[in-house]
Amino acid sequence: MFIAHHLLTLGHQFRHHLPKPLSDGTATFVDLVPGFRRLGTECFLAQMRAQKAEMLERLSTARNFANLDVEENYSAASKAVRQVIHQLKRLGTVWQDVLPVNIYCKAMGTLLNTAISEIITKIMMLEDISTEDGDHLHTLCQTVIDEGPLVFIPLPEENKNRKYQEEVPVYVRKWMTFKELSVVLQANLQDIVDRWADGKGPLALEFSTNEVKSLIRALFQNTERRAIALTKIK
Numbered sequence: 001m002f003i004a005h006h007l008l009t010l011g012h013q014f015r016h017h018l019p020k021p022l023s024d025g026t027a028t029f030v031d032l033v034p035g036f037r038r039l040g041t042e043c044f045l046a047q048m049r050a051q052k053a054e055m056l057e058r059l060s061t062a063r064n065f066a067n068l069d070v071e072e073n074y075s076a077a078s079k080a081v082r083q084v085i086h087q088l089k090r091l092g093t094v095w096q097d098v099l100p101v102n103i104y105c106k107a108m109g110t111l112l113n114t115a116i117s118e119i120i121t122k123i124m125m126l127e128d129i130s131t132e133d134g135d136h137l138h139t140l141c142q143t144v145i146d147e148g149p150l151v152f153i154p155l156p157e158e159n160k161n162r163k164y165q166e167e168v169p170v171y172v173r174k175w176m177t178f179k180e181l182s183v184v185l186q187a188n189l190q191d192i193v194d195r196w197a198d199g200k201g202p203l204a205l206e207f208s209t210n211e212v213k214s215l216i217r218a219l220f221q222n223t224e225r226r227a228i229a230l231t232k233i234k
Helices: 002-013 030-065 071-095 101-124 131-151 175-184 189-199 202-206 209-219 224-231
Strands: none
Touching: 030 071, 030 101, 071 101, 071 131, 101 131, 101 175, 101 209, 131 175, 175 189, 175 202, 175 209, 189 202, 189 209, 189 224, 209 224
């Protein structure tokens, strides 16, 4: 893209150094621009695919985020999450001041969204989440919530990046869903019902009726209170 941009003005910029008749303004490299743009786009998309694959590979070692009350499982899940954050921070630094800010934020947002979407999917697949499991899952989610925005560093001047770090929900489609899931993992039944708010609350904005019921069944034992709560999720 850098080369394509400069090809637009190259003929004009250096025409005084060219022999006639090229110095008369007849030299142009505009015809090369589409090819370089296409090549740049293909290379960038290939890099995005490679980064996504690497992240998913790291998360595949998290043992499906299941049975985190077992120390080995929690250690594996925690390590996987940390590695993904580290990967994004490293990439954020490499792309800093290279990509245009809007492209940078969209790219980093897409990658972070890939990671949290995978975590959401794995957690939603769990059929039984003990209190200890819920605490561990919440801790892992909170790590991403705290450190995820910090990967948005499109500019070398650190104080100028805060604006983009505060706009994470704009670039990460599942960000609010992820935050809501983190809340639910440590909520009690009444909290969940309140956040559902007859299908009008923040929980209802991010999850379907069946998804919320599934979470309730996974998080709470089969009691009358749970049964009553389930009837309110509709």
